Amino acid sequence: MMILDSIDELLVHIKEVQLDVIELSNDSLMKMSSFIEKNGLEIDEDISTALQYQDIVTQQLNASIEAIDSMKKNIEFFSNAFKSDEGLANESLVELQEKLTATLQEAKDKKSRFSGKHASEHAEDEIEFF
């Protein structure tokens, strides 16, 4: 199905853009932190937080890349089933929809989990000791 091929190409493109963003943001903040350390500058809470946002950005993008990989795999499976037996296509389509829904839910769950304090205004600022 040509439409599935187009979606696949779009997903590949989105993944490549996200990988570039991860690399650029990491390079950018490593240059900043290298400058700070080289000049013996002290960092305050805001700068420390800004540096740590890069980690959150990377984890969020990696989680969405995992979702893209999962979507690609499921679309490819459906596409192969469709090509080999159109009779199986309807059944496979339902299965594809279920898998894509599960993938989306998992991605949303990770978005929430990997946001740290950034995601919640009510997140505790205290360190939790056990």
Added chain:
Amino acid sequence: MPLVIFVDDSETALASTRMSTNSMPIEVKQYTEAQVALAEIKAGMIPDLIVTDLNMPVMNGLEFLKELRAFAPTSRTPTLMLTTETKAELKQQGKALGLTGWIVKPFNPAQLKQAITRVLRLPA
């Protein structure tokens, strides 16, 4: 000086912890891979405190902690999880493995220093 090791696959997170603790009376070693830190520990490096990220490729923070607890010299070494993760179930798993505490990123540098001071019983 007490040896504190930081394990995080994010170089910027390690830079942030390094800059936040550079005035403390501690020796710091940093690793981007838990399995490399574990190999050095098993080769004889015994840290006084371990601060580790949770979500890392190859070996995650909980797997690392499990290995540390199974190795006699680090079976009771204080260990803090420094992570973006907020899932209660994972905190419970860490607690069951003898984790000392859980810090959610982005951390406040002053609080990280306080936590290290408290765990290592350094002069305030």
